[in-house]
Amino acid sequence: MKKNWKYNLCWLILMVAGFYLINTLMLAGVINTFIENMLVTIGINIILAVGLNLVIGFSGQFSLGHAGFMALGAYATGIMTQTMNTAGGFYLSILVGVVISIVVALLVGIPTLRLHGDYFAIATMGAAEIIRIVINNMKITNGAAGLFNIPQFATWDVVYIFVCLTTIVTVNFIHSRDGRAVISIRENEIAAEAMGVNTTKWKLSAFVLGAATAAIAGSLYASYLQTIVPSTFGIMESINILIFVVLGGLGSITGTFVATTLLGVLDAALQSLGVLRMVFYAVALIIIMIFKPGGLFGKWEFSFKRLLTKKQDGDMKEAGKESK
């Protein structure tokens, strides 16, 4: 722990500086409501995409049901803050959403994580759709009409702090011994098992952690937008999150941040084009994938450690990974 304090300090400074930068720009009036809206959307998408990258990019399990867990968090907050209209109630609702999401992720994950590749993708997609359809037909969730007038506790600073928190938790998990176990499953499941890695356990823990962060993102989404309808959390939303992850590079948190920000800005910039916007978006997606099938960043990760020490061995390791 101690030997890394310098780099951790760098990250802390970066986070605090980012916060003050946005705060100052907002006070100076550079960031108007439109840009603030865009930034918050990007932040929520980053939480979702980082969680999904953990599941797909690091544990290698191709999940297509992320929006289902997001819906659980969103509805937990939407329903609870109607009666508990305080900040405490909001944070409690996030917690409840996370707990529900973890339970559901266990229920879904334990049987389906035995499946491989596309079959797992389709099964998780089915599970997410089932969640959505159940929400769509319940009384307490107000059915297809959705919930509105949800009190707004998630302002941009709350979202910013949660982006930092969830990313720290996820990145630390990846860099821990457990995270290496998870990565070993992605590289070769049989070899990992032969080395004594409990593959089911670590696949499941990555899946559950991803689901928990998705629930947090859902809570923030509900509280920021103040309106939620079940149709938001359909297959399209899962696919959108998947696009952020794949575009940034599977297995690169840096890539996820950059891709989510880029697409968020692109989306906001093309807003005036209407339907044509999605046509351009689709073409951009196809072109990027054809010319850069590994995503924008591959597995490359930005690191203060490498930047400050400039040791070759770190670079060599990266080079070895890149060539794969």
Place this chain on the structure above:
Amino acid sequence: MQTFFQQLINGLSLGSIYALLALGYMIVYGISKLLNFAHGDVYMLGAYWGYYTINYLHFGFITALITAMIVCGLAGVIIEAVAYRPLRNAPRVAALITAIGVSFFLENGMSYLVTSDTRNFPQVIKQKTFDLGGVMISNIQLIILVTTLILTLGLMYIINYTKTGRAMRSVSTDYDAASLMGININHTVSITFALGSALAGAAGVLIGLYYNSIDPLMGMTPGIKAFVAAVLGGIGSIPGAAVGGFLIGLLETAVQAMGFSAFRDAAVYIVLIVILLVLPGGLFGKKQVEKV
């Protein structure tokens, strides 16, 4: 009993559409191992082709069906050549994202060109209903069933008894070995996409005729359900995909008839998850050892 048979007929008609889609999906998935998200949108293209040719060029049903199959087959070949072929050796996820990209492109491109309004499909065949002892069956339902049957048998013939079919089977078994045997991989994959997309186009015209309304986003859910049907029947088995399609159609109709129409899609996904867990190879699929 009467309602049972009535629902059976309704389920079979809907199932035929899924069967056609599932057949196309299955052969494309079998050869390229790619979840072709754009398959449902090719089906949408087929429906719109039917709409415009019948309305403006006054095509008959048969002409519209056959031209829709040709046009959709071409569309499939173009999609494969432009979006999937450059990625054949790339990670699978990358190809999946381009498939999603193509799907977005077709959906939104059509929304832009023809607006996203729902349109009424022209009634090119006058609806007649026959009464078979209290069970009503319309001529359109008969046409759908017969067309599906003919196309399924045709596909089975092509795959099992022609040289092209043998090439398709060998490419889907092993790319490298097939190309060593002198099979032109690009050519074979193109033909497979053409066949699969042609079936989707036919399904599009038929659904227009049956449900009478089409819109640019109509392909999304049926596309996914077609994959469910293919998995249910077993990837790699043609009768399996057809039976899977019919079963999904029957299941949906049954759930709807029991008054749970809101949970229609959920029932399909529950069946899918159960099948995957209990019988991963599907009903008719080969048992295979997972290769790592």
